[in-house]
Amino acid sequence: MRRLILPLAIAAIALPALACPGPLTIPLKGPTGADMGAATLTEAPGGLVMRIEARGLTPGWHGLHFHEKADCSSADFKSAGSHTRHDAAAVHGLLNPAATETGDLPNLFAGADGVAMAEVFSPFVSLTAADRGPLLDADGSALVIHAAPDDHLSQPIGGAGARVACAVIKAP
Secondary structure, eight states, X not given: OHHHHHHHHHHHXXXXXXXXXXXXXXXXXXXXXXXXXXXXXEEXXXXXXXXEXXXXXXXXXXXXXXXSSSOOOSTTOGGGOSBOBSSTTOOOOTTOTTOOBSSBOOXXXXXXXXXXXXXXXXXXXXXXXXXXOBTTSTTXXXXXXXXXXXXXXXXXXXXXXXXXXXXXXXXX
């Protein structure tokens, strides 16, 4: 009987860890497929922590969003679809009182050298939790960096403009 208790105790401790997938690192690519950095997504109890390191951006602020499809195949990254959301009637904007999009994120700042580094938290998404906009759903998701800043109010993308970098988010 003693031999059985220890493995069960270890399993009970390990099972909660299995519910939260480990960090997922995704490469950022530019329109020609050039390497533009990476982002690491880590499940947190109330959302998702993302650490991003990007290069080759124009200096200044850039919109940053989670998009609905794990597809960065087109040069304009429109293949990634719209921002992630719980329903088709979702409203964009972190500063918008009616906002419901799960893909909304703070802007990313690139220095004079075109390098941007940040760590951000989103309570709206998860890698797998169905109640928080799972990024690793059937068709995956994408992380997209836009050319201009997001004003966090305007529809549909806060005036963030063209998509300049993209990373596929799918199960390894």
